[in-house]
Amino acid sequence: MSRKQPIYEGKAKVLYEGTEPGTIIQYFKDDATAFNAQKRGTIAGKGVLNNMITEFVMTRLAEIGIPTHFIRRINMREQLCKKCEIVPIEVVVRNIVAGSMAKRLGLEEGERLPRPIVEFYYKDDALGDPLVSDEHILALGWASAEELEEIVGMTLRVNDYLCGLMRGIGIKLVDFKLEFGRVWESDFMHLVLADEFSPDNCRLWDAVTNEKMDKDRFRRDLGGVEEAYQEVARRLGVLPESADIESLNKDK
């Protein structure tokens, strides 16, 4: 654990002041919540795996030219990131109908959408992260038109790349959530992909069996939650030695 004072404790991560100015440390917890934190639990080793998976995905995305907040992984549960002003919008992309979209729009879970659909949710736990449109975002000033255009452009690129990455390891990327942040560098503001990318924030189905390999196993009490997160990490080639996870869980 870090010796520093937390600056924010979220549902899945704790943020600490970073070692360098303009940085923060994301500490990945094993805590899991669902249905706006009405359901709570623990997924052993999740923090370690999500830290590794996020590192891998952010590094790959930077490689294709997506700016991200990720600087480097510090240890098994922590990563150093650029501190940013989070745009209060959760950006969701859906390739296949699942979860709340199936329910809200009366669509069949598992139906592939004619094209990816980008949704925005206002990031406010007290309000249950309500769905909003670009009209709300622009009128209420949560992001400018230019920012929103850039966010959607980046999001669609991330979607294409990650659909490919996941398909390469036999996984369908059903949907996922991204967060973006503003960073100031020598008087110029630019947007970066922030937060995390992990099975906590996306739906991953095995390409052959359609078996769920994400937090839906926890949400829906399907069992095999730890194994699913491990399998995603293993297929991505980032599974740490199992000995490492076990020891981490013991001294947590």
Add this chain to the structure above:
Amino acid sequence: MSRKQPIYEGKAKVLYEGTEPGTIIQYFKDDATAFNAQKRGTIAGKGVLNNMITEFVMTRLAEIGIPTHFIRRINMREQLCKKCEIVPIEVVVRNIVAGSMAKRLGLEEGERLPRPIVEFYYKDDALGDPLVSDEHILALGWASAEELEEIVGMTLRVNDYLCGLMRGIGIKLVDFKLEFGRVWESDFMHLVLADEFSPDNCRLWDAVTNEKMDKDRFRRDLGGVEEAYQEVARRLGVLPESADIESLNKDK
């Protein structure tokens, strides 16, 4: 082999009239050429592997909403496609400097470009497929501004997806060539991705060792050409039973 009369024999494929109106059959040969056909040879089993790899890639791209000419694979060496009017432009995307770009612009082979670069080559063997810009294409009427915009948009999506797909199986997608064609359906013209996607038309480097896994092994006499094509097919999960390839090569 097909019983039909060939309508075109190219360097790597033969085209036959398809079984249904508006279709063609692509027959994938083992013939290999390089340096505008000055170098010629054979890569045993290449036709089978390129048929399988192209089928897999075209199917995945259709899944994310890229329109393609591919209808279905017929047998080990043939696939049925929509017949189209090929836009006489080879569209090349480069993520990492290699080949002619290194030589022409004095750049280091292996350098990652700040962003993907799209190049156009006029498809004319007699002229050696010269590099052209959008100015040439528009002024000489090879494609309209609207078509070119759509082609570039599709090409960049294909690039993001395939970079991910390849990275998922431990391969860097260095560069590749695409062809597009016009298809008329009930009075409306639309563009589709045509031709093939295979190690004949792209550069693939192992993500860890940077070993070449594409036609450069043939161009540069590096040996292990057949093995490289097989390894790409194997990692994509489309390698046919080796018995099948051997028998196909024997009775060819």
